[in-house]
Structures are given as structure tokens and as C-alpha cells.
Amino acid sequence: MSNPETLQVTTPSDREIRMTRVFDAPRRLVFKAYNEPELLKRWLLGPPGWEMVVCDVALKVGDRYRYEWRNTSGKQFGTGGVCREFAPPERVVCTEMMDGYPSESLVTTVLTEEGGKTTLTTTMLYESKEVRDMVLKTGMERGVAASYDRLAELLPTMEKNAIQS
Amino acid sequence: MDASQQLGATFAALADPTRRAILARLASGEASVNELAKPFAMSQPAISKHLKVLERAGLISSHTDAQRRLRRAEAKPLVEATAWLERYRQSLEANFQRLDALLEEMKILEEPKVQKIPRKKQVRRKK
Numbered sequence: 055m056s057n058p059e060t061l062q063v064t065t066p067s068d069r070e071i072r073m074t075r076v077f078d079a080p081r082r083l084v085f086k087a088y089n090e091p092e093l094l095k096r097w098l099l100g101p102p103g104w105e106m107v108v109c110d111v112a113l114k115v116g117d118r119y120r121y122e123w124r125n126t127s128g129k130q131f132g133t134g135g136v137c138r139e140f141a142p143p144e145r146v147v148c149t150e151m152m153d154g155y156p157s158e159s160l161v162t163t164v165l166t167e168e169g170g171k172t173t174l175t176t177t178m179l180y181e182s183k184e185v186r187d188m189v190l191k192t193g194m195e196r197g198v199a200a201s202y203d204r205l206a207e208l209l210p211t212m213e214k215n216a217i218q219s
Numbered sequence: 220m221d222a223s224q225q226l227g228a229t230f231a232a233l234a235d236p237t238r239r240a241i242l243a244r245l246a247s248g249e250a251s252v253n254e255l256a257k258p259f260a261m262s263q264p265a266i267s268k269h270l271k272v273l274e275r276a277g278l279i280s281s282h283t284d285a286q287r288r289l290r291r292a293e294a295k296p297l298v299e300a301t302a303w304l305e306r307y308r309q310s311l312e313a314n315f316q317r318l319d320a321l322l323e324e325m326k327i328l329e330e331p332k333v334q335k336i337p338r339k340k341q342v343r344r345k346k
Binding site for chain 1: 312313314315317318319320321322323325326329
């Protein structure tokens with residue numbers, strides 16, 4: 055991906071998935087946008103047509119957080135967990151259990167700042183390789199994107215072949 | 220197989236580095252099991268096992284040419300899987316682009332030289 059500010063997804067170990075994204079703002083602001091409900095509701099929305107209807111944030115160790123979204127046809131989805139580390143403006147560790155998924159993951163978010171830009175790194179650690187792979191297989195969001203780079207490597211030659219055959 | 224099973228089979232097949240390498244090799248042209256086994260320092264049966272997984276996922280097909288059984292790469296499942304992943308990645312990226320815009324707004328509001336103007340309540344657009 056040529057634009058360094060677009061989302062990168064990698065699999066650093068067989069139980070993890072990592073997303074990296076650069077923002078043109080100091081990390082104190084990125085941290086704020088991640089932890090204030092009024093701000094979170096404005097950007098954490100997912101596909102078009104979904105809005106965030108519940109946004110209870112965790113602001114200290116031991117707090118529970120809960121996020122819920124609803125789409126225009128009334129479909130609902132939620133996720134939540136417990137805060138394990140809270141170190142503004144650089145590091146937050148939380149557990150996460152998404153509705154409809156059988157096991158919990160540990161989500162570590164780290165913000166680093168350089169020259170006024172902030173790099174956000176979110177690492178999701180799953181219970182086992184099997185769970186991580188299930189996430190990959192069933193197409194659960196972040197996990198699925200992890201395979202994207204691999205596919206992208208293969209695709210140009212394969213398309214060429216398809217045209218020839 | 221329905222569409223989601225097809226995607227699952229594609230991702231499972233691609234999860235293995237040897238299978239990705241086989242696919243990359245086949246993307247540049249057809250090959251027999253013998254030819255495929257050579258660069259991987261693997262036995263023929265081991266390669267055949269990987270080929271079966273790839274074939275079940277629809278990522279390769281085989282045909283016989285002058286008594287040689289040749290494998291060829293099939294682009295369709297990859298094209299579909301990639302399109303699907305790209306849609307997903309874009310929906311995540313859409314979140315982050317909204318965050319970019321919000322951060323720009325926050326930066327302006329923080330600007331020390333500019334007098335702080337109390338933010339107006341967002342006007343809800345009627346649908």
C-alpha cells in the first residue's frame with residue numbers, strides 16, 4: 055500500500071492480528087477521540103447505514119465498556135469487555151467479547167507520536183491459533199483483512215492468467 | 220458450497236505458506252506434480268496433499284496433456300475473496316477517515332491563537 059496513512063493489517067504471531075494506522079494529529083487528540091463517547095460516536099460506525107446507539111467507555115482499570123450499533127433495518131450488534139490497563143495518552147489494554155463470538159480476546163492499543171503525527175497500533179490476541187484462524191475463516195472483520203496483503207501479492211499474475219485461458 | 224463456505228475454503232487453503240508458494244508458482248504457468256515437488260524439497264505425496272486442498276477450494280484445476288496431469292491456477296475464488304476483503308478493509312478505513320476529519324476539527328478548536336468559539340450543537344439532518 056503506497057499511502058502510509060491507510061490501514062495496514064498484519065499477523066505478528068499465530069494468535070495475533072495487528073492493525074496500524076497513522077494520523078496527522080498529536081496523540082493526545084487521538085486518545086481523546088478514542089475515549090470520549092461524544093467523539094467516538096462520530097467516527098466508530100462501520101459500514102454505511104450503521105449508527106452507534108450505546109457508548110459506555112472505560113476510563114480506569116476494572117471499568118467495563120460496552121458499544122452497540124444499529125443499522126437502518128433495525129439489526130443490532132455489540133461488543134464489550136473490561137479495561138486492564140489505562141495509561142493516557144499512550145496505552146490501553148482491554149478484554150473484548152463480541153456478541154455472537156464464543157471467546158474473549160485481549161486488545162492492546164498503543165499510540166506513539168513523532169513530528170506531530172500519531173501511529174496507532176492495535177493488537178488483538180486470541181485464546182488460541184484455532185480461535186484466531188476461526189476469526190480469519192468466518193470472515194470476522196479485522197482478521198479477514200489480515201489475509202488481504204497475501205492475496206494482493208498473488209492477484210495480478212492470476213488475473214493475467216485468467217484472461218489468457 | 221455456498222458463498223461463505225467458499226470464502227472459508229479459500230482462506231483456509233491460503234493459510235499455509237507452502238500452498239501459497241505452489242499457487243504463486245502455478246500463477247506463472249501450468250505444472251505437473253513432479254515439477255512442483257522439485258523446488259519445495261518435499262515428497263510427491265506431501266505435495267499431492269496440498270494440491271488436493273487447493274483443488275477443493277477451487278484455487279487450482281487439473282487436466283491431462285499428452286499423458287501428463289497438469290495443474291493450473293484458477294483466479295475466480297481469489298478475485299472474489301479479494302473483492303470481499305477489500306470491501307471490509309474499506310469499511311474499517313472509512314471509520315479512520317472519519318476520525319481524520321474529526322481530528323482536523325479538534326486541532327482547529329485547540330489552536331491557541333484563535334479565540335475559542337463554543338461549538339454549536341450538531342444539527343441533526345432529517346432523513
